[in-house]
Amino acid sequence: MPKYETTLTRSETVAEGTMAFHFAKPEGFKFTAGQSMNVSLIEPPETDAKGNSRTFSIVSAPHESELVIATRMRDTAFKRVLKSMPAGGRVGLRGPAGLFTLGLSANIYYVAGPPGLVEAMQKCSSPRALQKRRSTRTSSSATRR
Numbered sequence: 001m002p003k004y005e006t007t008l009t010r011s012e013t014v015a016e017g018t019m020a021f022h023f024a025k026p027e028g029f030k031f032t033a034g035q036s037m038n039v040s041l042i043e044p045p046e047t048d049a050k051g052n053s054r055t056f057s058i059v060s061a062p063h064e065s066e067l068v069i070a071t072r073m074r075d076t077a078f079k080r081v082l083k084s085m086p087a088g089g090r091v092g093l094r095g096p097a098g099l100f101t102l103g104l105s106a107n108i109y110y111v112a113g114p115p116g117l118v119e120a121m122q123k124c125s126s127p128r129a130l131q132k133r134r135s136t137r138t139s140s141s142a143t144r145r
Contacts, residue, residue: 001038001094001095001096001097002028002029002094002095003092003093003094004026004029004092004093004094005026005042005090005091005092005093006023006024006025006026006067006090006091006093007023007024007087007088007089007090007091008021008022008023008085008086008087008088008089008090008091009022009023009024009066009087010022010087011082011083011085014070016138017072017073018070018071018072018073019070019071019073019083020059020068020069020070021068021069021070021071021082022066022067022068023066023067023068023069023091023093024066024067025064025065025066025067026093029067029093029095029096030062030096031058031062031095031096032062032096033061033062034057034098034099034100035057035058035095035096035097035098035099035100036055036056036057036058036095036096036097036098037055037056037058037067037069037093037094037095037096037097038053038054038055038056038093038094038095038097039053039054039055039056039069039082039091039092039093040052040053040091040092040093040094041053041078041081041082041091041092042090042091042092044077044078044081045081046077046080046081047077047078048076048077048078050076050078051078052078053092054078055097056069056070056071057069057098057100058095058096067093
């Protein structure tokens with residue numbers, strides 16, 4: 001997997017307990033909807049037993065100018081550091097990886113709950129004609145994309 005270094009451009013809350021992190025897309029970073037990337041913190045102020053890297057599905061579509069991930073904000077050192085990172089903060093990337101991609105079928109039906117919602121958001125952001133439907137327990141836990 002290729003390695004890159006990039007910067008956080010912004011972060012936002014997209015649902016109760018869920019945040020999206022936007023990164024500048026490095027030159028030459030090409031991916032297909034449904035792939036993931038490994039995000040590594042560079043010199044984090046704290047760490048835990050799981051280390052400084054995590055793998056995330058890429059939420060943004062391949063034609064977009066940013067790389068975006070979304071994650072539930074559990075109380076871990078990695079996510080605390082990521083949440084507090086200011087715009088311009090540096091991270092390492094490895095990827096893309098994974099084969100959870102769309103084929104050439106004309107009709108696509110995709111049903112997703114919260115665990116698969118990131119992939120559904122990405123695929124629905126791509127140029128293909130897809131319909132998306134969401135279902136969550138509460139309106140505050142629904143993503144706003």
